[in-house]
Amino acid sequence: MSRFDTVQPHTDAATLTVDLGALVANWRQLAALAGSEAGAVVKADAYGIGIEPAVTALSGAGCRSFFVAHLSEGIRARSVAPEATIYVLNGLLPGRCAVYAEHALSPVLGSRDELAEWSGFRATGAAVRPAALHVDTGMNRLGLQPSEALDLARGHDAVAAAGIGLLMTHFSASEDEADPASERQAADFATIAAAFPGLPASLKNSSGHFLPDCPSYALTRPGYALYGGNPTPGRANPMRQVVGLEARIIQLRSVEAGAQVGYNGRWTAPRRSLLATICLGYADGYPRNASGTDALPGGTALVGGVACPFVGSVSMDLIILDVTDAPSAARGEAVTLLGGPLDLEAVGAGAKTIGYEILTSLGRRYGRRYVGL
Numbered sequence: 001m002s003r004f005d006t007v008q009p010h011t012d013a014a015t016l017t018v019d020l021g022a023l024v025a026n027w028r029q030l031a032a033l034a035g036s037e038a039g040a041v042v043k044a045d046a047y048g049i050g051i052e053p054a055v056t057a058l059s060g061a062g063c064r065s066f067f068v069a070h071l072s073e074g075i076r077a078r079s080v081a082p083e084a085t086i087y088v089l090n091g092l093l094p095g096r097c098a099v100y101a102e103h104a105l106s107p108v109l110g111s112r113d114e115l116a117e118w119s120g121f122r123a124t125g126a127a128v129r130p131a132a133l134h135v136d137t138g139m140n141r142l143g144l145q146p147s148e149a150l151d152l153a154r155g156h157d158a159v160a161a162a163g164i165g166l167l168m169t170h171f172s173a174s175e176d177e178a179d180p181a182s183e184r185q186a187a188d189f190a191t192i193a194a195a196f197p198g199l200p201a202s203l204k205n206s207s208g209h210f211l212p213d214c215p216s217y218a219l220t221r222p223g224y225a226l227y228g229g230n231p232t233p234g235r236a237n238p239m240r241q242v243v244g245l246e247a248r249i250i251q252l253r254s255v256e257a258g259a260q261v262g263y264n265g266r267w268t269a270p271r272r273s274l275l276a277t278i279c280l281g282y283a284d285g286y287p288r289n290a291s292g293t294d295a296l297p298g299g300t301a302l303v304g305g306v307a308c309p310f311v312g313s314v315s316m317d318l319i320i321l322d323v324t325d326a327p328s329a330a331r332g333e334a335v336t337l338l339g340g341p342l343d344l345e346a347v348g349a350g351a352k353t354i355g356y357e358i359l360t361s362l363g364r365r366y367g368r369r370y371v372g373l
């Protein structure tokens with residue numbers, strides 16, 4: 001039993017298993033590949049697996065730099081990593097400098113206004129950790145324009161006044177090796193990094209680790225691949241699986257050909273079929289877009305190793321499977337929704353989304369079991 005477990009064996013209808021050993025192995029693999037310091041992106045509750053267990057496991061393995069999106073997530077990460085450097089990617093909302101100071105968090109500053117506010121706060125003598133400076137090389141989302149960053153580099157006082165300890169940018173399409181954006185972003189970042197000599201820099205997200213001839217700089221920022229997502233879509237997944245999801249069959253029924261199934265009868269049985277209803281639905285974070293209709297197939301579950309399609313709409317608390325071809329199907333049996341051949345990419349595709357969204361939507365209602373450490 002891990003102290004993070006929330007499993008209630010006598011009441012749970014579904015269980016999420018999180019392999020913290022695989023998380024750590026993935027982090028080590030990426031660090032070795034980068035040949036530099038690897039940080040860990042633990043925003044969105046560590047992509048859904050739980051920020052406290054993830055940060056605890058990775059800190060124990062030697063990870064010293066974490067990235068979160070929100071200040072509140074930074075405070076949670078700090079509660080289990082008293083020494084680490086914790087960067088808040090979404091930057092500085094007005095009037096929050098003192099909260100950063102209180103929890104020794106590092107804002108990722110992305111505009112002249114944020115720089116000015118942070119510098120003003122530092123000038124009052126407040127004790128703060130070094131901040132990061134975000135440069136936007138192509139997303140038009142967060143960060144200084146490259147020209148603004150180069151201007152800033154010319155007046156070194158501004159960088160010193162803001163106490164900048166890291167320069168970073170973010171790829172917009174690194175999972176697609178054929179997209180020329182990464183090479184252009186890397187070249188622009190190299191120019192900017194050269195204008196800030198001696199300042200540690202950070203470029204790579206998960207997929208960035210697998211781009212040929214791409215420099216790692218001082219620190220990398222993997223997220224998705226740590227949690228078992230495939231950073232090289234279309235090729236074999238080099239990462240270990242971290243999450244597994246199982247739910248129980250509550251009821252089985254036979255239906256005749258022509259029977260309509262689920263809300264609004266969106267799936268019609270093409271033959272006499274055996275259906276199984278399982279205890280998991282969209283309220284558990286499984287997207288309703290994984291519904292299996294007459295027009296479009298949806299998600300899949302493994303019943304005794306046999307892939308069984310979702311039929312009808314995904315309900316709030318239930319999903320119906322066609323288990324006609326799964327001889328083991330039985331009341332109370334646990335079926336696999338995530339794990340083995342049903343990896344994050346396959347589940348994302350079945351729900352017309354990406355594996356990232358599957359992970360970050362993982363539910364809060366089922367029991368969670370942390371293993372592997």
Ligand SMILES: *Cc1c(COP(=O)(O)O)cnc(C)c1O
Pocket residue numbers: 041043089169170204205206207221222223224225
């Ligand atoms: C989310 C995020 C990452 C991690 O990206 P992955 O593709 O999950 O590895 C890295 N850097 C920034 C700025 C991010 O927002």
